[in-house]
Amino acid sequence: MSEQKPKAPAENISTGARLADSEWHRLHPATPLLKGGIAFVAILGIIIVNLRDVVINIVIGGSPGDEYDPFVWIIEHDYAGLIILAIIGGLLLFIAGFYVSWRMHTFRITEEQVEVRSGILFRTNRRGRLDRIQGINIVRPFLARLFGAAKLEINVAGQDANVQLAYLASGAADELRREILLLASGTSPTARTADADASSVTGSGGPAEAASETAKVGGIIEQRVTELLAPELAPDAAQPDSVVQMHLGRLVGSLVLSGFTVFLVVGVILSIVTITVTREYFFLFGFLPAIIGMGSYYVSKFTRSLRYSIASTPDGVRVGFGLLSTSNETLPPGRIHAVQVGQPLLWRPAGWWEIKISRASTSSAKGAAGQANTTILPVGNLADVKKVLELVLPGLIDAEGIGLLERGLTSRGGDDGFVNSPPRARVLRWFSVRRNGFAIVPGAVLLRRGAIWRELVVVPQARMQSVAMHQGPLLRWLRLASLRLHTVAGPVIPRLGAVDADEAARFFRDVADAAVRSAGADTSHRWRSTPTARLMPSD
Amino acid sequence: MSTRLELPDIEWRRVSPKYVVVDFFGTLIFAVIVVAATSVPAFLTKNALLWAIPASLAVIFIITLALTPRRVRALGYQLRADDLLFRKGLMFQRFVAVPYGRMQLVDINRGPLDRAVGLSELKFVTAAAASGVVIPGLPETVAEELRDKLVALAETRRAGL
Known part of the structure; x- marks a missing residue:
């Protein structure tokens, strides 16, 4: 110092x-108060509230009341002055400590x-x-x-x-x-x-x-x-x-139709059955804390997502969340390692999607319900998804890419630009065999999975750490292989199973080459240093 | 069946044949401990049915041990122009390609069995935990040369995360 x-x-x-x-x-001078002082004020408040009872008792009945109360004991033994002095001393010490720590x-x-x-x-x-x-x-x-x-x-x-x-x-x-x-x-x-x-x-x-x-x-x-x-x-x-607009109705709908709700409904039915069969109403109390917890989950998720916003700035994508407590994060270009667009089954009639990303850092600011910094779009329709993907994958998504992306999301499969699993993979992918596939575009790799829970994973080639190809005895018998792209740990796991073995080998070779080339050409760690380095959405 | 995964035009560099010894005894020690531990309940209760657990484990281990030479021969790596290629596995094949620029660090480990025959294990670490490139059974000098070479290559092809 x-x-x-x-x-x-x-x-x-x-x-x-x-x-x-x-x-x-x-x-900021209010830092000590905001960091730890709040707890201190709360403790003081509790003491004062307790003291109030004693004071009321003295005023009304003359007797301080319950003699086991610590305040009563203090008053009865005439230690009040000493205690008050100690409290003031402690208070001063605290304030001094906070002040010094702020100074330092x-x-x-x-x-x-x-x-x-x-x-x-x-x-x-x-x-x-x-x-x-x-x-x-x-x-x-x-x-x-x-x-x-x-x-x-x-x-x-x-x-x-x-x-x-x-x-x-x-x-x-x-x-x-x-x-x-x-x-x-x-x-x-x-x-x-x-x-x-x-x-x-x-x-x-x-x-x-x-x-x-x-x-x-x-x-x-x-x-x-x-x-x-x-x-x-x-x-x-x-x-x-x-900016993607968050509609109130859509947000409520997405929460009501979430997998968590299904879980909740099943839980309620189970508990009703249990209670009617056993006639033990005692079970109800067991479920009460769980119900309160679920309620707070919904409320926090709702308030957090209500004022969701996403926008492009010259220095990256800015994502804002929160109603009362807000968070607002800027992700510079090239910091997103994998993107996953997913659609739970119940969202399909409404055409809603959710976007998650993997990134190298973990912010300590945990958002409500843990969906903090990895969910970049809580719920949105196809148009919103396109807007967000354009922001998070600038330069990777051109006119042709958009078409491919859209097919990656909603196509039922078949010959649509993706290399899909062969029909013999039906044993392993009962419903999604026609959809289960990959596409390599300049700068990115697209992996499409699932016919019931539809998913599309996009990995920028410049962020890929390595690529792997696996084959076990069952896959060998079916002349299939599984593929895996390695990125930093996150909610998105870019893997694709049951791909034709020859296609897998080709994928492995092409992606390994592309990863080297893209990594060499990538300058996003200093994103403004060369003007041609990367397309800026709004620069 | 001839449908094994194979990459054409790759001249694989194989690990030292001495690694068979290391792998064999390593597996053997592990097998003895596991079989002995699972035999304890059967031994104590004198229940003949409980012997099924250690017996089936022993069969699996014997197959694994018998396949050790082939499994070691299946290990291979190749330093290409811009990336490191690694393969392993006989029954469960795995191929990985890691660009040199992705290297975060290189580890060289020597276990007691490795030391007895003068081998090392080289671990190539990237930012993705799943990359998992561990090349066992390299002679000490080869491992050290490889490490220095990988570090030098990574230095010239340094990339961000």
């Missing part, structure tokens, strides 16, 4: 002035890396390389939103490898993310400043930033309200036509 004195936080943070200036900065928690962003120092006794120093960023997530828990604060999380590849800046002023977090992405993108310094100027003029940092400039002392509350009510993505920061 001795080499450089951090600047006064009030100046640096709340105005959203450039934070990425290689200087040490501090976090600093961060800086240089050209190459982001660095965070924290801790009082046990010092931690964490550095993340900017060109290894897998995504930047801005999380605003409800309480933090009231204070106008946000948590910025820089995800790098690996387990528990995230750099967290909790908390920053809301507007500053948006600004900082833009700057970090600009640094990480590999632009030349001159282009960078020009770009920074241009975007600060257009005010793409969000409404909070614009509001903070005009904020007077009296305007703070007003500003908070505007921030709270502002859309998750500032309308002018995103291309309106690229």
Whole structure:
């Protein structure tokens, strides 16, 4: 802490002035309160509530009441003064501790890396390389939103490898993310400043930033309200036509028709049968916690997805979630390792799809119901799916690719651009033998599976780690083989079984070649460094 | 049947024949322990039916042991221009192709049996856990040369994640 004195936080943070200036900065002043202070306040609240009973008892009946109550005991033994002193002392110690830890928690962003120092006794120093960023997530828990604060999380590849800046002023977090992405993108310094100027003029940092400039002392509350009510993505920061609209009816429908509901209905029927047969109403109590849990699952999934938004920015795809607590993540180009478009059986009449992705980092900000950062489209129709795929796989999906993709999703199979399983594979793929197949397009590999639960997996060739081909005795007897593309661990597992053995060998050879070629040509870790590197959807 | 998976035009580099010994004794030790452990209930209860478990396991292990030389011959690898090709398995065949640029690290492991005959096991690790390229039965010098070569190749073809 001795080499450089951090600047006064009030100046640096709340105005959203450039934070990425290689200087040490501090976090939002409300950080201690938001991080751990809430629990402290809650404990204080519980104590006060308990105390109230004692006070009422004294006032009404003269007797403090139950003598086993700790408060009563304290009052009866005249320790009250001492205890109050101890509490005040403890309080001061706490506040001092929080203050010091806030003072000691600093961060800086240089050209190459982001660095965070924290801790009082046990010092931690964490550095993340900017060109290894897998995504930047801005999380605003409800309480933090009231204070106008946000948590910025820089995800790098690996387990528990995230750099967290909790908390920053809301507007500053948006600004900082833009700057970090600009640094990480590999632009030349001159282009960078020009770009920074241009975007600060257009005010793409969000409404909070614009509001903070005009904020007077009296305007703070007003500003908070505007921030709270502002859309998750500032309308002018995103291309309106690229945003998928989440319809209330569709969201409710998708939840009602989810596999979880089927499970729930079966569970309810089973429990009713159990109760009517055994006449033991006691079972009902056993199911009660489960029912409450399910209710909260639905509510959290609903509130989380309600204000879902996805938009294209020059530095990648921005996905926003959440109603009260919001999260808003930017995935730079080339950070998506596999994409899966799936359709549960019950969604088919409505034509809804869900998109999941595999990525190298795991954000610690677990979204509601664990569907956090891997579900990039909770529910959408075919048009939405196309829009989202265009965003997450820029350049891979051209006019021809779209047709192939659509057939990959809805086609019943046959001769439609995919290399499908031969009829003899029916033994292993009873219903999906005509649909079970692959297609190789420039830049990506498409795997199509399932006739009942329809799935399409798209793997960008530049992200593929390796390719494998398997054959066991049964498959050998049928002259079949199974294929597997290896990507980073995630919800998407790109594999395809029961493919004709000769086709599998051809696939293996072609994809191995393509993987080498695409990986060599890929520059997405510095996505702006060469203008022709990659198609930008909105640049 | 001649429908085994095969890649044409690939000159496979085979592992050391000495690996048969390592694999054989490794499997044998494991087999003895497993068969002994599963025999305990049968031995204690004197129930003749319970002997079926260790007996069937023993048959499986004997087949596995008998096929060891062929299984070791089925192991192969090939350094192509831009990727490492690896194959294994007799009954359950597996082919993997890993571009050099995908290498995260290379491990060389030596178990006690490996050391006795002077062999090493080379493990090529990528960001995907499923890649699983483990080349056993390489003579120590070969393994070290291969490691250095792989590192050098990966350095020239470095790619992002």
